[in-house]
Amino acid sequence: MTGQAESQAWSSLKGAAALAAPPLAERKRRTFDWRLLLGFLLPVLIALLWEAAVHFGIAQGRLVPPPSRIVATLLALSETGELWTHVWATLWRVIVGFVIGAAAGIVFGALSGSIRTARYLLDPTLQALRAIPSIAWVPLFILWLGIFEASKVALIAVGVFFPVYLGIAGAILSVDRKLVEVGHVFRLSRLKLARRILLPAVLPEALIALRSGLGLGFMFVVAAEFMGASEGLGYLLVDGQQMGKPDQILAAIIAFALLGKIADSLLVYGTRPLVRWQDTVRERL
Structure with missing residues (x-):
């Protein structure tokens, strides 16, 4: 009887918990929709306030055009197909540079993190190279690789390499020693x-390193497209600056922001199954 009573009590407790908290999948679905809407709140609010300020004459809107002019510029570029040409050129450079830089960062980070001799041999040189400003590589890459795509991709790969290298090496070095002893x-x-211990322990931080590398790839592509490019969102920035078109400059910046956010979201959702086993606070909020 005691065992039956305990079983009934435990069933009642689980039933009460199920009533008190909705299923995790349902909570995640509701939270995702809410966060998606909430993420648009701040930029939309700022855009509406600036549009109203220009409309009522509080601001001139000459150097910082209102959102309506920026949207009109984006639509005009989209209708002519010019926008998509520049977006594809930038995206292609980022993808190729990211793949090359991330692959090299993973290899060298794994070597530096797992082999002490390799760490002593590689890390000082790589840390010194990491301190070099990105723009300093431009004349060297142009001299070595010319002014065409190879130099641009190389510059982006350099930007991606260092955060991935640091993330992978740091993740391996921070693995709990007790796990290895087990x-x-x-x-x-x-x-x-x-496969069973190091990879699961390293993977979450490695994915964060890849996201950081992707973000820097979009930053470095601007410097890369300053190197005599005739296509790309960076070229739109330069053209808008030279022709005195602030609406085109801001349209290119917004296109960069949207493209970077979409790429980051695809990376996050594409790698989410790799860390599905994690039971973190974020998954419960």
Whole structure:
């Protein structure tokens, strides 16, 4: 009887908890919709306030055009197809540079983080190179690779490489020593130790490093497209500055922001299954 009573009490407790809190999938679905709307609130509010300030004569809107003019510029560029040509040129450079830089960062970060001799050999030089400003690489890459696509992709790859390298190496070095000792107790081989213990421990920070590298890739593509480009959103920025078109400059900046956000979201959702096993506070809020 005691066991039956305990079972009934436990069932009642679980039922009460289920009534008190909706299912996790339902909560995540509702939270996602709410956060999506909330994310648009601040930029839309700022745009409406600035539009109203220009409309009522509080501000001139000459150097910072109202959102209606910026949207009109984006629509005009889109109708002629010019916008999509520039977007594709920028996106192609970022994708190629990101793949090259991230692959090199993962390889060198893994070597530096897992092999002490490699760390002593590679890390001082790479840390010194990381301190070089991005614009300093421009004349060297032009001299080595010419003014066409190769130099632009190389500059973006350099920008992506360093945050990925630091993230991977730091993640490996910060793995809890007790986890590795447990693997040794169970006599796991190097391959099984890496697959069952090191990889799950490193993966969350590695994905953050990839996101940081992607963000820097979009920053470096602007400097890359200053190197004599005739296509790309960076070219739109330069053309707008030279022709005195602030609406075109802001339209290119907004296009950069939207393109970067979409790319970051795709990376996050594409890699989410890799860390589905995590039970973090973020998943419960």
